[in-house]
Amino acid sequence: MTDTVPERVNGHAAPEVQLLKLAPEQPADQGEHGSERPRRRVRIDSLRRVFVDTRQSPTYRFTVRHGAYVWGGTRILTRRTWEARTTALHARMMRIAEASGNEEMVTKWEQRAYAYRFARHKRRMDLLQMAINAPRAIASAAVGFGGLLLMLGIMLAVYNHDVRDVLAPTHAVIEFVGWVAFIAGIVWEPFLYSMPLLVLAGVWTVGRNARSAPTWALPVEGDERDVVPDENAIMRALGKLGIAPLNAALKEGWKPRWVQPSTRSGNGWHAQLQLPEGVPVEMIADKKQILAHNLMRKPIEVWPTEPRDQAGVLDLWVADPGVLTKPVPPWPLLTEGTTDYFRGVPAALNARSEQVIGRLMAANYLIAGIMGSGKSSLVIALLLGAMLDPLVEIDVHVLAYNSDYDPMRPRLRSLVKGDDDGHVVAAMDTLRSLASEVSRRGQELERLGTDTKVTREMAERDPSMRPRIVVFDEVHELFTHKEHGKEAKELALKVTKKARKTAITLLWITPDADAASLPRGISKTVSHRVAFAINDHQGNDAILGTGMHKNGYSATTLVAGEDVGTAMAAGFGKTPGLIRSYFVRKEAGVDEVTPVVERAVAMRDGVAPAPAAPAFAPVDHLADIAAVLGHEPKMLTQDVLRGLADNNPTEYGSWSFRDLKRVLDDAGHGEYKTGGKMHVSLDRILDAIAARDDDLDDEGGTED
Known part of the structure; x- marks a missing residue:
């Protein structure tokens, strides 16, 4: 059964909003649109796996490598020939000088281009004149050479007293030309047929020397780098970052003071060393991609940061190769178990593959990341975990047409989807009611004479104090709305600040992390800040806090579509760190969400007894x-x-x-x-x- 919201709210047409009473027989709305995208993703993943497997074939790598050598050599020689015959090189250098603002260099290259064009014109005119004079020169040379042969013949005939010797030199030249023609006839045909092979060998050599093949197809060569990041490997990697102050310190004989030598830590290695003067940790963090390459790792597997209590110390954690690209283990509550809102739910793993508990009581979340970075994986894990506590009420506002929450509809108190004005008005109504609810709960706590916060016993005794989770997804649509944006920001900040003790948890989710779409006070107030793939360090610091990028805690190196579900997070522990969200799948042929929702509905309505498995509790x-x-x-x-x-x-x-x-x-x-x-x-x-x-x-x- 459902209750329908009135058709008009504050003079505006309201969207179709249903307050679900969670009848157990209500089926989950799986929809067609919710399965189309996962099915397409499965096909893409299958094709990607086939392509990766094909690339591992030695025959395929050999073919691609040598084909790329030929193509690359041809391209290089063509470019060299073109630049040698034209002013393309001069034009390119002028563009580079112009881009750098070096007008003097632009003028020099213009003069060189003019001199080149003048010399080229002179050569062409000389060749044209030579072509005009060539017939006369050839005729003169032939007459002169014939006269020379005749003179030699006369001299030979006088000497031998034989008139026939007059033509002997001419006959000798004719015979020599015949022999040359005979030899050329023998050699020319093989040379003609071998010419393409010689050209092919030439361009192949040029391409091989330039290593024009893709990196994955190149032959594996010896490398002095070691896969284990010990102290020597770390110092070699740091010395090749191209940081001038660090290079100068190394030349002067600087020796690092190892606060903690490289030791095994979880599924990686951890080390701390004091950096020399003039080399802040920010310089190392900015070179993270090169540092990862030097340590034979991907950027996501290397995290150079600065400890909060040790200024000037580089805290370096290096994961084992490939460990962060392996699938995350199944969610612990996938088939059994219950949760307690007041103790938190399993939400992710940290970089060391240790379980991360998502706290719900006295916590609020700000989750951001560009599209395709995997924000919904963390949100779904948090909501499904919360559903397994029968006391929790959940409301979801999605200011877009998104099917991620549809399978959870039977257990949600309300679900509003859409980005029209009516949907914005519905979100505003929820915010206003939350502001009133926070005040009412605060007054109730004061009446009870307690200055603590809502407890489980209190929520079980008084239904009006039961935990609530409210999700605002694509919230930038609300905060940037022309009519309601200002009020929405004020209400959101007020509720976030005062909801901590009242068992109300807010989840603010957005792909945008700029000042216009996200109130600055929200990121300062929430307890948990999660940044999935972010394009720039300004957006990174808007989510995680000022100075986080400088200290190495940055999500700018994460890649949407590749590092799906991986984020830099603050609030889950004493220091920020990398987390990898559990992935509860809902796609074509695989539905892990619906069984969890059905268990939650059964626990809520008492249709079936609670699972015999003990309630989930994080390991203390x-x-x-x-x-x-x-x-x-x-x-x-x-x-x-x-x-x-x-x-x-x-x-x-x-x-x-x-x-x-x-x-x-x-x-x-x-x-x-x-x-x-x-x-x-x-x-x-x-x-x-x-x-x-x-x-x-x-x-x-x-x-x-």
Whole structure:
């Protein structure tokens, strides 16, 4: 059953909006348009895989390589010939000089072009005159040569006293010409047939020397670079970035101070070193593409950043080759499990392949990225996770005609799609109601005499305090609207600031990240900022925060259509970092969304009992360590590792001392030795847990 919104709102025609009462028998609207695009993407992916497999064939690479040598050599020789016979080279150099603003060089090349044209004209006139004089010159030469032969013959006849010797020189010349013609007749035909092969060999040689074949088709040659980014490899890579101050420091004998030597970290390598004077981390980050090439990695696999508490230190993390292009594992809640809005949902993996929890309570999201970068993958993972908590209400406004949310319609409270004025008015009505709702919930919390925030017990007891998630997709259409844009920005900022304690979560999603389409206050206020592929560093900093690009936290190197679902994010941990969203598919032949929605609807309406699987809860490493310690004030690290593996072999079975040390360092535990052996202190773990809980309570800013 549905309730229909009135046909007119504030004097405007309202769109068709339905408040769904989530009848369990209501089928999911899959639609034709929702399956057409994934089907086309599957076909494209299949063709791409076939093409990649074909490129790996040695025969195919051999054919392409040598064919490219011939084509490239022909092109190079043609260009050289053309430039040698024309002023094309002069014109190109003049364009370069003009583009750089060097007028003196433009004048020099103009003079050289004029001198070249004058000399060429003189040569052509000389050739023309020679052609006119050629018949007379040939006749004169023939008469003179014939007279010379006759004189020689006369001299020979007088000497031999034989008149027949007068023509002997002429006969000798004629016989010589005959022999030359005979030899030429033998050699000419093979030479004529071999000429194309000689030309082909020539252009092939030129193309090979110029390496005109595609990179993937070139033969694999030896390389001094190592795939393992140890200290030597890192220093070699830094020394070949073309950074003048760094090169000068190296020439002067600068030796780096390694804050942390290159060590294994997750599915990559991590190192920290102090940079020399005059070389900020920004210079290294700007050369990220070259640095990745020098380390035999793709740009997405290399992240040079500056730690917040260590100025002048390069924090370099290098992934294993190809690990970030492999498919993300299936979403943990795909077939079973429930969630708790107040504890968060699994949303992504970080660069080290560790699970990232998307917090919902006391959190708001700003998600941006150009089309095709995979924004919807993160949003869908968050919404599907939230649906598996029966208390959560979800409203979605898509200010475009987008079918991404259609499969979730049975579990949504409302879904509005479209970019007409009526759809903008509907979004404005939701914003106004949210502003009132935030105030009402705040007053209710004050009446209850609590200065904390909405809890699960409170939401279960009072339906009016249940968690709400409101999505505004393509929100730039709302903020740039001529009539409602200004009010929308004010309301959005007000609601985002005050919704933190009231169990209302907002998701602002846009492909545009400029000042006109995105209020600056939104990016400052939200707790979670996610930048998928962004075109420029201004847009990157508008999403992630001022100075993020300079410090190396940049999404400008991500490529839409290739790094789909990969983003630079802030708010998921202590420092920004790379995340890879889970991908719950809804495409031709594969529908992973609908079964999750059906489970959520069944849990909500009580049609079927909740799954027997335990409710999903993120792994709390500190709590697990505290449980292993029990009442022991301290414990050897190897004993802690053994206890963790015994309690949770799935999570801790592969842990090493480095994994435990990383968690302890992040918690501020520090080194703790007794008798020369490393221990874990219970008091320090408990202090870290208490400090973390205080940070969660304070995160998100004040309500003012």
